[in-house]
Amino acid sequence: MNALTIFRRELGGYFATPVAYVFIVIFLLTTAAFTFYLGNFFERGQADLKSFFTYLPWLYLFLIPAIGMRLWSEERKTGTLELLLTLPVSVPAAVIGKFLAAWAFTGIALALTFPLWITVNFLGEPDNGVILAGYVGSLLMAGGYLAIASCLSATTQNQVIAFVVGTVVCFAFTVSGAPLVLEFFSAWAPDAVLNQIAGFSFLTHFQSIVEGVIDVRDLVYFASLIAVWLFANVIIIEQKKQAG
């Protein structure tokens, strides 16, 4: 109940400031640029959104920590954290409420890319099931990045630090499945280890979803990743109460 109240306040907060509009405009412009220019949307001659979904993880790598960095560090800095934590709200409810609001916000931004979807449907006959799976995967990935960024923003009142550290950690989670990293390990590490490393990667799970196969294991991966980081988020806030 209280998580819902916080969720509503937070989500409203995005749209009360220029943050939301700036983010959405930049997100839409860059996704369009990536899809049409770098992704060779027209040249490929395929009626799908593959060029969009290929670049999305890299875009999220910077944009999501930018959303997540303020979640807790701003509350700490403005002193509203003291207010929030002295209201009858449990820390988990506050963490979940804030996280869900940020997630819903990225979902809104993602949904606003619908002209791309209209475009491919206008130009050809895409497999809309695959596209839907791609959107689901994107949303899950955004949630994963956000959980990481939220947790790290609880460690500091400096948003720049929260952003940089958040991006680096998100990067580590992204590239652990990239060929570059895997080839480095494949020279000497056994396959089992290789699979483990790849298994931690956003990309590996994201790509399998984008292919149109929503596997339970991929869902479990993202769900548990989010849960673990949010749990750590709660612990950090509780810990700071004790340590000051």
Place this chain on the structure above:
Amino acid sequence: MMNGLREQGGGANIETRETRRVEAMLEVSNLVRRFGAFTAVDGISFMVGRGEVLGFLGPNGAGKSTTMKMITGFLGATEGEIKVGGVDAIANPLAAKRLIGYLPEGAPAYPDMTPAGYLNFIAQIRGVHGAERKRRIEEMVERIELQRVLHQPIETLSKGFKRRVGLAQALLHDPEILILDEPTDGLDPNQKHQVRNLIAELAPEKAIIISTHILEEVSAVCSRAMIIARGKVVADGTPDELMARSRFHNAVVVQLRGESIPAFDTIREDVARVPGVERVETEGDGRILVFPEPGMAVADQVAQLARARGWEVAGFHVDQGRLDEVFRSITIGEGEAA
């Protein structure tokens, strides 16, 4: 007959009411808070009952705010117990938080919200719903006079309005216990007066703690004051009791007028002969301070003397004591002792 019984019963009731009055709404025992090697709060214990307004006085960094943060559950306690309305605030923080209204230091509020949206949010979180919510918010807005700024973002408000929004937030759910960290900081004299009146109005129903740097505020609103220095309670009593510790307490102050002032030495000798006078001091501008021996009242005799000698008296009063002087002597003394 029945009346007689009633009266007897009434008498007994008054007694229980008296005991209930001193029954603690807030009970803090041996509270300790360390930050690494630094001990910010060092074994503070006190009780606050309904109808009491307890003032925390002390230099900056004395541990006032840290104590408040622990009571309200923002900081964990290193040691000690906190009972809020009979609830163990450390074991059961949410239940304790429901009973408390808290204005944190600096009155933080979400800068992008309007007071209307903010108070609505607080009410929802506090579980004040429906018609009750509307009624409470309207009452607060009226009582604290927020009508003019109700729909402006809080970040654009003046310091005084921000503080008042914070006060409205703390009072919204009509809490049993109010903890206000520097409630009048940043307010102009009229607003200060208003907030003090508000606290005085609320006082009979609630247990209130305020912290302040303004000593006159203590005499104005507090029924009891605690001076905190270096994390310890160094004085605890009614404002009058604290003022009685002043060396100026019961001193007779005589203000003489202009040219008629005889040589100070003569005056001093004259006054010193009055029975019960311990010491005489003179200040510039013809002011004479007469310190009586403990327990002696010398005002009458000094007045008679003045009349007999034909001094032109422009002012004459018995000093209640000076809180700032008590504060300074206690807190500095502590500092040197530690």
